[in-house]
Amino acid sequence: MRIDVVTIFPDYLKVLDLSLVGRAADRGTLDLHVHDLRDHAHDRHRTVDDTPLGGGAGMVMKPDVWGEALDDVLAVDAPAERRQVLIIPTPSGEVFTQRTAEDLAGADSLVLACGRYEGIDTRVPEHYASRGIEVRELSIGDYVLNGGEAAAVVMIEAIARLLPGVLGNPESLVEESHGAAGLLEYPVYTRPTRWRDLEVDPVLLSGDHARIARTRRDQAIARTVSRRPDMIANLDAAHLDREDRAMLATMGWAVPVGAGRPVPVRIRAATDSDAEALADLAARTFPDACEHVIAPEFIAKHVTTNLVPGLFRTWAADDRVDLVVAELLAPLPSSQASSGTEPIGASAGPDLVGYAAVLREEPDAAGELPRGIDPRPACVQSRHGQVVGELSKVYIDSSMRGSGLTPALMSTVMQQAAGHGVNLFWLGTHVTNKRAQKAYKRAGFRQAGTRTYNVGGQDAHDVVMIRRTGEGL
Numbered sequence: 001m002r003i004d005v006v007t008i009f010p011d012y013l014k015v016l017d018l019s020l021v022g023r024a025a026d027r028g029t030l031d032l033h034v035h036d037l038r039d040h041a042h043d044r045h046r047t048v049d050d051t052p053l054g055g056g057a058g059m060v061m062k063p064d065v066w067g068e069a070l071d072d073v074l075a076v077d078a079p080a081e082r083r084q085v086l087i088i089p090t091p092s093g094e095v096f097t098q099r100t101a102e103d104l105a106g107a108d109s110l111v112l113a114c115g116r117y118e119g120i121d122t123r124v125p126e127h128y129a130s131r132g133i134e135v136r137e138l139s140i141g142d143y144v145l146n147g148g149e150a151a152a153v154v155m156i157e158a159i160a161r162l163l164p165g166v167l168g169n170p171e172s173l174v175e176e177s178h179g180a181a182g183l184l185e186y187p188v189y190t191r192p193t194r195w196r197d198l199e200v201d202p203v204l205l206s207g208d209h210a211r212i213a214r215t216r217r218d219q220a221i222a223r224t225v226s227r228r229p230d231m232i233a234n235l236d237a238a239h240l241d242r243e244d245r246a247m248l249a250t251m252g253w254a255v256p257v258g259a260g261r262p263v264p265v266r267i268r269a270a271t272d273s274d275a276e277a278l279a280d281l282a283a284r285t286f287p288d289a290c291e292h293v294i295a296p297e298f299i300a301k302h303v304t305t306n307l308v309p310g311l312f313r314t315w316a317a318d319d320r321v322d323l324v325v326a327e328l329l330a331p332l333p334s335s336q337a338s339s340g341t342e343p344i345g346a347s348a349g350p351d352l353v354g355y356a357a358v359l360r361e362e363p364d365a366a367g368e369l370p371r372g373i374d375p376r377p378a379c380v381q382s383r384h385g386q387v388v389g390e391l392s393k394v395y396i397d398s399s400m401r402g403s404g405l406t407p408a409l410m411s412t413v414m415q416q417a418a419g420h421g422v423n424l425f426w427l428g429t430h431v432t433n434k435r436a437q438k439a440y441k442r443a444g445f446r447q448a449g450t451r452t453y454n455v456g457g458q459d460a461h462d463v464v465m466i467r468r469t470g471e472g473l
């Protein structure tokens with residue numbers, strides 16, 4: 001690739017003789033030429049600027065001087081198949097990104113015109129564009145430098161390292177920040193493994209490549225969520241696997257069904273004022289758990305008798321109940337919103353799309369267990385000192401299935417309950433609900449037996465699953 005730079009400070013570009021770019025120039029991968037703009041100024045003072053027409057502060061670079069310089073450097077009659085780009089670094093340009101660097105690395109030659117002062121007369125880019133030259137006015141970020149030279153160095157380095165043969169190890173390009181994954185790069189470490197009391201994650205020393213890759217991906221997601229939420233909002237959902245989604249959901253981003261991008265959510269403890277929205281959500285989601293196996297009238301009876309605002313209000317006030325909700329922080333695009341359940345403008349409450357509860361089996365002063373707790377099935381045997389909690393359960397709005405919220409809610413509520421002493425969790429789920437059983441298995445539950453459960457007057461057959469803490473919670 002040939003690169004020409006036109007500037008009033010040719011020495012500024014000397015840094016490009018160093019390092020990888022310098023070596024690429026020595027080897028001929030890069031053919032770099034730096035030109036002094038003042039060679040094209042013909043007055044005694046070699047003037048390159050003048051006052052702005054219409055008044056105002058500063059000086060503007062003269063079009064006649066730039067025109068002569070660029071006519072000299074640009075191959076105006078180059079064959080069409082040779083791609084030549086005139087780049088003008090300017091804070092008012094479009095933002096130069098890794099995508100821009102990748103695109104420009106495909107050109108045959110680049111000419112960078114470095115302005116100073118208030119910039120170059122606007123007719124210069126207009127003129128060359130009208131002569132069929134590809135002109136790009138580019139900014140390296142939202143701040144103002146004294147001139148285009150530092151920006152030109154930045155762009156040349158970013159472009160040159162993408163040229164074949166410039167980097168010693170082209171693998172380095174694969175996983176870096178701003179690559180195809182759309183995430184920042186994961187944190188990196190080298191020996192010594194312990195430095196000033198700081199240790200590296202032992203997974204990195206395990207030699208288990210799949211686990212290392214998963215850990216790094218989770219770290220890349222975590223880092224991007226905290227530093228560049230704008231990048232998370234632009235992630236392509238098609239490239240997010242189940243574990244990515246679970247990690248994102250724990251960190252406040254979930255991918256709705258059919259959506260191309262994650263949306264912000266908050267997983268938090270429920271409060272008294274969530275009670276109405278929770279009852280609505282329960283009425284929408286409970287039937288999913290036993291549809292087709294329990295008659296609709298029994299489901300309806302169960303919902304209207306048990307899953308009422310009063311239940312959720314009692315749970316929110318009971319410290320033996322850990323109740324966690326997932327709240328959407330931005331409205332879903334209308335095609336993803338669950339259909340027709342809410343008249344337009346009717347709901348002023350939180351937009352809840354999931355909840356999970358753990359009910360601790362502990363009598364209160366009156367000897368009563370938490371409201372709504374199920375009798376513990378005989379197959380759930382607690383040893384001495386074990387504190388039992390019923391996971392009752394994880395319900396997700398149909399618009400958020402597969403969004404990562406199920407594992408995120410489950411781990412949040414179980415960690416919270418474990419913090420309140422629960423170390424043996426159990427749950428019952430309908431025998432035909434294989435999807436739920438799979439999700440609980442992934443969360444570390446295993447089948448302990450079965451139970452019969454009464455839904456609104458009809459008996460249902462449930463699988464009972466258990467999980468003890470200390471089993472990797």
Ligand code: ADE
Pocket residue numbers: 089090091138139140141142143144145146147148151
């Ligand atoms: N010249 C001055 N500031 C600049 C910026 N942010 N990007 C590119 N060129 C510039």
